[in-house]
Amino acid sequence: MKTRGFLTQLVKTLSPLYPMAKRLLYRFHGGVFPKYNKELSLRQPLREGYIPKQLILPLQQHMGLPALPCVELGESVKKFQLIAQAAKGLSAPVHAPTSGKIIAIEPRVLPHASGLAQPCIVIEPDGLDSAITNVLAVNTPPQTPEAFKQLILNAGIVGMGGAGFPTFAKLPNQPGLVEHLVINGAECEPFITCDDMLMQTHPDEIIRGAQLVAQMFGIPHVVCAIENNKPKAIEAMRQACADSQITITEVATVYPMGGQKQLIQEVLGIEVPSGKHTIDIGIVMMNIATLRAIAHAVDKGQPLVSRFVTVSGLGLEQPYNINALLGTPFDELIALAKPKQPIDYPLIMGGPMMGVKLADNHVPVVKTSNCILANPPEPVQAPMACIRCGECADACPINLQPQQLYWHAQAHEYEQAEKLNLFDCIECGCCSFVCPSHIPLVQYYRHAKSEVREIRAQAQLTEQAKQRHEARQARIERDKQERDAKLAAKKAAVKQQAAQDTQDKKTAQPAHQTAESNREDAPKLSARERAIQMAKARQQAAKASPEQTQPAEKPAAASDDKRKAAMEAAKARAAAKKAQAELSTDQPKQESEKPELSVEDKRKAAMEAAKARAAAKKAQQETAK
Amino acid sequence: MSALAGILIFLGLSLAFGLLLGYAAVRFKVEGDPVAELIDKKLPQTQCGQCGYPGCKPYAEALAKGEAEVNLCIPGGEPTMLEIAELLQVEPKPMQAEATEPKPPMVALINEDLCIGCVLCIKACPVDAIVGATKMMHTVIKKECTGCELCIPVCPVDCIDMVFEQPTPQTWKWPDPKSAAESAQ
Amino acid sequence: MKSIYTSSPFAHNNSSVQKVMLQVQLAAFPALLAHILLFGYGIIIQWFLAVATALLVEYVMLKLRDKPVLPNVTDFSALITVTGLVFCIPPESPWWVIVSGSAFALVFGKHLYGGLGYNPFNPAMLGYAFLLISFPAEMTQWTLPKEIAGYSLSFWESFNHILFGAVAHAPIDSFTGATPLSAVKTGIQEGVSAQQMLQAPYLETGWWNLTAWGWINLAFLAGGAWLIYTRTIRWQYPVGFLGALGLMAWIFHSINPDLYAPVSFHLLFGGTMLAAFFIITDPVSSSTTPLGRLIYAAGIGVLVYVIRNWGAFPDGIAFAVLLLNIAVPLIDRYTQPRVLGHNR
Known part of the structure; x- marks a missing residue:
């Protein structure tokens, strides 16, 4: 310990001369030292009680399945009221952050990199902020881990550090399985100070939450890690837990100290095995804001309806921290910070290292939004070729070889990239941060990961389709066999009766044989056969009148009328089919009962169908032109 | 005498290497997938019958027997055709009219x-x-x-x-930075 | 139109390829200064010739490759390539040596492979190897230091000599001679012991008991230290290279001091320090894993010693580097570091 202290001192003395010496101050590999700018948002006091004009509450603010709305349009809701319940499985419910009226349940743009719209409940606050007390009906603190987990689920608590993993799913079902509870107060991203502010203002609630979790799950070791650039928070937390078992650890200021694997390695010296959850090795890590939400749920019966958010950035006059209601639109919060210039550039949700650039600035604060960043756009350096300098490998906290990963990712050699442990990448951004060639490395990895995921999903679907098809074939075959067997048995019985002979057993034998030969000759795929032929016929029809096969715009008439119209259309089409089909002049139903065509004919028909289809497509394209 | 020694040496060597090769052939034997299986794996498994066969597997079997053309799989498009052609070591054939590119799902x-x-x-x-x-x-x-x-x-x-299929935030994919940069130019 | 789907991070440490290359150029200045002081102005003329060639070649090649010229020229990688080459060739060699060498290095070493970042071989060393093979006579006639020749060429004399081959008022042999490396090698082959060779008059020591070549090498060492400090190059390169070379020299010198020159000779003569800090550190063509760099550098050190003692050329840096360049993919593959949470 003494040598470590001496080393720390030595490195600190050297660090003005050689900044990278700071990498000796912590246990994990790599890491970077960005410009923090944390003081910006700490100048203003914490804001509270701001109620916006509208609250937009996405049904999915967490990892897993979206919640299911349980309120109706126009309904009045009170603060804390449940408005969407958790789906079965990994999910979390949503509660009303203030009282007001439901004015819409519709897709709105989410604070997500895709900029896609997803279902949201929109509340117009009435300004009264009238609340239901103890909405979670907690009279005595939960006694069993199951009850505790259920309460956390009911309160809608998810990991508030950024990932949004439903907290209940992180916890074990019985006490004694967890060895360490690590409280994450590192907050390593530049600009963000909401956790710092929370630790300064409500340390007792955080500690209370930690104690509740520790008691319920019998966790012997509880440690809270705070980066040493937050002396005020450390002091406040130390005071709050003076008479408890919880220890406060100062950790070095380095990005990404707040990463789960990194912080565990730093505080406990344990590496989380690749592909495993921390719970598998007896560790639970929780963000301080999550613990506070747990304390609120257990002590007051309050669900999660607000969170601390940092509103900061170089484009703002007065950056600040706010205890914001969930659903508050970003642009309203930004306006409160007096932008230096009109915000005509995309805001960033989260910090500059891992945040998400928003397609639309009118998106709501969700359970995982810790920061809204307004940094005016800077000229982007065009990416150059990788010179394999290895800076990225030196900065990678996972000890990957980003330059080699990049090589495979940009060449779309995903298998190779996976071999180089692509999926261990935590997308922290250190590699891109130090890249002298300004290559968007993280985006390459994100793209590669989503490609790999899609390829995997596709392979699974393909396999599934194959299995289902084979199962279907087998079923059809089996049905046929059974039918034939029955038929044969019947025939045999008839013969038996007709012959009225004593040698009944001998007659049954040949009858069975005929059944078998029948089965081999019988049409195997009458329905599919018909489908393929009809496809061909349709294409023939399409050749003549391509507009007919276009999915027509269905008029917004009553469904009865529509059906009539459709029947008429179908009749007309059937007539057309009749007239124009070449191979089959009969009605489709008759066709299926007819003896089947030879394999050769089948193929010919199919080829013609394909050709007809091609022709139809051409015709369509031409008409489109 | 030296000629005899040479013959013996080479005889011994050939024997040794022969044994080695024989052992390797047994020890590291690769169970070759039947060709039809391999082709079936390349096919998109839509079971659409556009090739004229009642499903992907029958088409794969026909291909393996050399009874079918390589360019019949419409949903698979050109990439699948090229893969099959490579597997069967036959000349690739141009796709018929449409579907040289796979359709979006x-x-x-x-x-x-x-x-x-x-x-x-x-x-x-x-x-x-x-x-x-x-x-x-x-x-x-x-x-x-x-x-x-x-x-x-x-x-x-x-x-x-x-x-x-409408993309959701879960199925949404990050765009390839390289192609994004190229399209931006 | 810029895509909104730009991924984080939105911060950068402001490093750039240009800055990296300029750092290297800056670090080469002490050696350049020492060179001028000890061997005259030849190197400046050579450097300007090389830069002019580089600009021309870059322009033509980028035009031919249909790439934008300005951003690709201003990455300064060509500058570093030719600077490395300039230090390798004799300062008074005729102009076409450096011009053809630079052009070869850039065309065949870089552009034909797809430009910066895609070249498997160190371009400077490719150019140098080309010159060594093509013009062996010119490449071994090194200018003698002032103290030995008793005479040094003025700037204009050097200029005339390099460009027009005009010898001022002294025969060329009077101010050029074999490099110490090749002299010692020939001496040993003729049966003179290494120690005796090192006391030969043309290796007269100057200030602080160091020869001119020793000073040049120390200047490179100083520049290299700066590069390590600024994290432009990695410590594994010089440590691996100098360590391996020194170790080889020490072992063989201990076995037979008459046949094998001492460690100090190997470290302070020839292009040892130039290679250690400026040549083998070219990241594009070298290994990228930490252990891989060490192996790569040590491999070059061993090969350099082998070529110096038993090869056909007096110095083996070019060939050693090129040989190890070939081995880089293999080295990278087998020196993957342990990823967090994996057991090897």
């Missing part, structure tokens, strides 16, 4: 207001992805639909449409 959607419950589409579906019963409304299990379009022509009231 689509699924069938039954307009439930129009469906008359005729079960024709259920019989036509090669992967049993449509559920329903006679005189009852049918519906497509989106997850299972391969987008083969076989149900469309059999529908007597034309109530089945092919629709694109």
Whole structure:
């Protein structure tokens, strides 16, 4: 310990001369030292009680399945009221952050990199902020881990550090399985100070939450890690837990100290095995804001309806921290910070290292939004070729070889990239941060990961389709066999009766044989056969009148009328089919009962169908032109 | 004498290497997948029958026997054709007219207001992805639909449409920075 | 149109390829200064010739490759390539040596492979190897230091000599001679012991008991230290290279001091320090894993010693580097570091 202290001192003395010496101050590999700018948002006091004009509450603010709305349009809701319940499985419910009226349940743009719209409940606050007390009906603190987990689920608590993993799913079902509870107060991203502010203002609630979790799950070791650039928070937390078992650890200021694997390695010296959850090795890590939400749920019966958010950035006059209601639109919060210039550039949700650039600035604060960043756009350096300098490998906290990963990712050699442990990448951004060639490395990895995921999903679907098809074939075959067997048995019985002979057993034998030969000759795929032929016929029809096969715009008439119209259309089409089909002049139903065509004919028909289809497509394209 | 020594040495060597090779052939034997299996793996498994065979596997078997052309798989498009041609070591053939590029994935959607419950589409579906019963409304299990379009022509009231699957934040993919940069230029 | 789907991070440490290359150029200044002081102005003329060639070649090649010229020229990688080459060739060699060498290095070493970042071989060393093979006579006639020749060429004399081959008022042999490396090698082959060779008059020591070549090498060492400090190059390169070379020299010198020159000779003569800090550190063509760099550098050190003692050329840096360049993919593959949470 003494040598470590001496080393720390030595490195600190050297660090003005050689900044990278700071990498000796912590246990994990790599890491970077960005410009923090944390003081910006700490100048203003914490804001509270701001109620916006509208609250937009996405049904999915967490990892897993979206919640299911349980309120109706126009309904009045009170603060804390449940408005969407958790789906079965990994999910979390949503509660009303203030009282007001439901004015819409519709897709709105989410604070997500895709900029896609997803279902949201929109509340117009009435300004009264009238609340239901103890909405979670907690009279005595939960006694069993199951009850505790259920309460956390009911309160809608998810990991508030950024990932949004439903907290209940992180916890074990019985006490004694967890060895360490690590409280994450590192907050390593530049600009963000909401956790710092929370630790300064409500340390007792955080500690209370930690104690509740520790008691319920019998966790012997509880440690809270705070980066040493937050002396005020450390002091406040130390005071709050003076008479408890919880220890406060100062950790070095380095990005990404707040990463789960990194912080565990730093505080406990344990590496989380690749592909495993921390719970598998007896560790639970929780963000301080999550613990506070747990304390609120257990002590007051309050669900999660607000969170601390940092509103900061170089484009703002007065950056600040706010205890914001969930659903508050970003642009309203930004306006409160007096932008230096009109915000005509995309805001960033989260910090500059891992945040998400928003397609639309009118998106709501969700359970995982810790920061809204307004940094005016800077000229982007065009990416150059990788010179394999290895800076990225030196900065990678996972000890990957980003330059080699990049090589495979940009060449779309995903298998190779996976071999180089692509999926261990935590997308922290250190590699891109130090890249002298300004290559968007993280985006390459994100793209590669989503490609790999899609390829995997596709392979699974393909396999599934194959299995289902084979199962279907087998079923059809089996049905046929059974039918034939029955038929044969019947025939045999008839013969038996007709012959009225004593040698009944001998007659049954040949009858069975005929059944078998029948089965081999019988049409195997009458329905599919018909489908393929009809496809061909349709294409023939399409050749003549391509507009007919276009999915027509269905008029917004009553469904009865529509059906009539459709029947008429179908009749007309059937007539057309009749007239124009070449191979089959009969009605489709008759066709299926007819003896089947030879394999050769089948193929010919199919080829013609394909050709007809091609022709139809051409015709369509031409008409489109 | 030296000639004899040379002969002996080389005899011994050839014997040793022969044994080594024989051992290696047994020890590291690669169980070759039958060709049809390999081709089947390359096919898109839509079971659409556009190749003229009643499913992907029959087409693969026909290809393996050399009875079919390599360019018949419409959903697989050119990439699949090239893969098959490479596997069978035959000349690639141009695809017929359409579908040189694979289509974006689509699924069938039954307009439930129009469906008359005729079960024709259920019989036509090669992967049993449509559920329903006679005189009852049918519906497509989106997850299972391969987008083969076989149900469309059999529908007597034309109530089945092919629709694109809308991306969700879960299925959304980060764009490739390289192609994004190229398109930006 | 810029895509909104730009991924985080939205911060950068402001490093750039240009800055990296300029750092290297800056670090080469002490050696350049020492060179001028000890061997005259030849190197400046050579450097300007090389830069002019580089600009021309870059322009033509980028035009031919249909790439934008300005951003690709201003990455300064060509500057570093030719600077490395300039230090390798004799300062008074005729102009076409450096011009053809630079052009070869850039065309065949860089552009034909797809430009900066895609070249498997160190371009400077490719150019140098080309010159060594093509013009062996010119490449071994090194200018003698002032103290030995007793005479040094003025700037204009050097200029005339390099460009027009005009010898001022002294025969060329009077101010050029074999490099110490080749002299010692020939001496040993003729049966003179290494120690005796090192006391030969043309290796007269100057200030602080160091020869001119020793000073040049120390200047490179100083520049290299700066590069390590600024994290432009990695410590593994010089440590691996100098360590391996020194170790080889020490072992063989201990076995037979008459046949094998001492460690100090190997470290302070020839292009040892130039290679250690400026040549083998070219990241594009070298290994990228930490252990891989060490192996790569040590491999070059061993090969350099082998070529110096038993090869056909007096110094083996060019060939050693090129040989190890070939081995880089293999080294990278087998020196993957342990990823967090994996057991090897």
